[in-house]
Amino acid sequence: MDLYIEGDPVADTRAPDGPIESRWERRRFEAKLVNPANRRKMTVIVVGTGLAGGSAAATLAEQGYRVKSYCYQDSPRRAHSIAAQGGINAAKNYRNDGDSVHRLFYDTVKGGDFRSRESNVHRLAEVSVNIIDQCVAQGVPFAREYGGLLDTRSFGGAQVQRTFYARGQTGQQLLLGAYQALERQIGLGNVEMNARHEMLELIVVDGKARGIVVRDLVTGEITSEFADAVVLASGGYGNVFYLSTNAKGCNVTATWRAHRKGAYFANPCYTQIHPTCIPVSGDHQSKLTLMSESLRNDGRVWVPKAKGDDRAPRDIPEDERDYYLERIYPSFGNLVPRDIASRAAKNVCDSGRGVGPTKLGVYLDFADAIDRLGRKAIEAKYGNLFEMYERITGEDPYEVPMRIYPAVHYTMGGLWVDYDLQSTIPGLFVIGEANFSDHGANRLGASALMQGLADGYFVLPNTIANYLAAGPFEKIDGSHPAAIEARRNVEDRLQRLLAVNGDRTVDSFHRELGQIMWEHCGMERSEAGLRKAIDEIRALREEFWQRVRIVGDADGLNQSLEKAGRVADFFELAELMCIDALHREESCGGHFRAEHQTPDGEAQRDDDNFAYVAAWEFTATGEPSVLHKEDLKFEYVHPTQRSYK
């Protein structure tokens, strides 16, 4: 059987043309508006309360829509955006170092290895400056200079200092800003907040997204919720690898359920492996912890020149160390983009020069920076990260170099959306990491926070009006056949999971799935490996439905049951990721195919054949998906081989 079928191309019918600088303005002007009196009559469901979902829910409520917000955590403040450390990019050019909207646009398109849409990325760069203004007005305590103005620093893939930050907790501070704006609207009665609720199905009526089926995780009650539009801001799917820097609860269920209902899933194989994470310490490991990319501003990455050099790092003399990033990429040095830094770490470890007990690690050394700037300055910049490192590893990074290794961190793929951030299901909008649109095949550091807030504060609240202008739509309730069917599907699936009553835990399956994915669909992929992975995933999925063991019932808090539903969806996604990776016979960004590399081991793109977005349409479990291609056109940034040398 074929792994997939090729269908008709897909086009972004909302994409404006004309000069790129005025496209966003023109789209806003051409889009229909909803007058304030009519906004009160319309309800929007927002799933997820991270930077994208929280900011969107707050902003839509400020505009006068009625909003219902959902998150699986106990409070909207806990969404995983909170863990983002390093910073947020914005083209303010406060440093007078040559930055501009056009340069941020250029860096992002190039950083994404020429696999993103120019129009979307330009819009992102334009609104980046408004985000900083907005967050400062909310009281986000960004780092400041002595004169009282905002401080910035450098991040990977850029030669300007455009990254705003709040020590190593930028995501936390930005999220709390959005959360507080959201809580204000909750207090005013404009947002109905439903924490500890999980979306388990999308309700589609007459081809339009009209609601969701949710489970109250505390009582187990399943309800159908209706609205005039549904916004998914449910984050990425990095937990398909089991071990990742994502929170334990991060999952693909909301987007996958929408995919099964007709929303195309774009570029699922584009995953970001972050170069600086704390290495795995044993089989018990439940998650991986990131050490912010900002550390590469002052830390130097190295391994011993000789294979199997077991001396303590301080005993290895300077001339026997290989500062390989500085050696291979002299102009960007330790600040090359993430995909490049990760693969370089893998290569030196594969060559037998890795460090630490597992030999899967490289040093990130601050000795030079401490000599140059003093311990106090390093403490002020990175104190909390150094403490976190010491708590986890038991080693003091002021004395001993950190050991780091790449880990799954972010997913550039997601539900396909047009320029308005609308999916292939009318009325279903997708924002933040859950969509695919802005980062191409590799996301630059400090750009996730930018995109989440751009979508939630500034893009979606403008574009969704164009859709809602045709509303309010016909009232529906739980008696509608589509709602009854969606609800029954959810109930049946929960009962099926409970009925298996096998002899393996959900986590044991998840861990095994993660190993398959890391081995064959991780930092380096090959045809043979991907084919093997697809077979293994299918077999494991079968086994899951025959042997999984869940204790308890669906009538109350049951954390194993929650996990089981999420892992079941990860199985289906994993297969699609491998098929996408297999079909993309090129290397680009985070997708590195062993068969497609330059003589010096860099990614070899094939623009003639693969300069497109792969948008996948679901048919049925185990049946081949349909591939729809969206051609990418580059009018402003000419694709070249990315060079950071």
Added chain:
Amino acid sequence: MNLTLRIWRQSGPADKGRMVTYQVEDVSPDMSFLEMLDVLNERLILAGEEPVAFDHDCREGICGMCGLMINGNAHGPQRGTTACQLHMRQFKDGDTIDIEPWRARAFPVIKDLVVNRNAFDKIIAAGGYITAPTGSAPEAHSVPVAKANADAAFESAACIGCGACVAACPNGSGMLFTAAKVTQLGLLPQGQPERYTRVIGMLDAHDEAGFGGCTNAGECTAVCPKGIPLSTIGRLNRDYLAATTTKRPDSPTA
């Protein structure tokens, strides 16, 4: 190492609850505390017993979702550390460890070690923000903020809303949590217009949610994983006093 765990089990809000003893073997010192609980839960599931319910998410000490009383200490023995960041090297072979949920009137138990902290959200909804609707913000550099104030605001803003302060307080007070937000926003020029309405709104919501009053026991700051200082409560009290006098500092001058 081998450990004896005594864990609070409570099937739901109506159940009285009890401590149940479990043995766990072969615990690695490199495991986190929650990974040790994962190991126990895997074993319970295979034995057909309900796993221990506990809240957790990011497992890197920032989301604030985890919260356990470990041997009577909120988040356990290591200072400045959430339960998810606590590692088993802090314990020794043969130890007996008591694990209980946060206990406070404002945080009812949902199941086992999981409690309802919705009261914190209500405090924020009652004023823990700066009103700045999207799109209305002035240029970021139009209002400079002295670095010392920005740094102090950050220190208070680091609160993760875990509730350890409440669990540790003999009065079950949520004052440190409330004061952290009042202090952060009160230190910034952007926060001045609502400074006095904010503190009244938040404190009213605090009292209404069933939190106790502050008697300066100082247990809250001792267990706070982010080291929010007790001085924030002094600041809250000053603002509250100013806000409730007839002539408030922000009253329009006649």
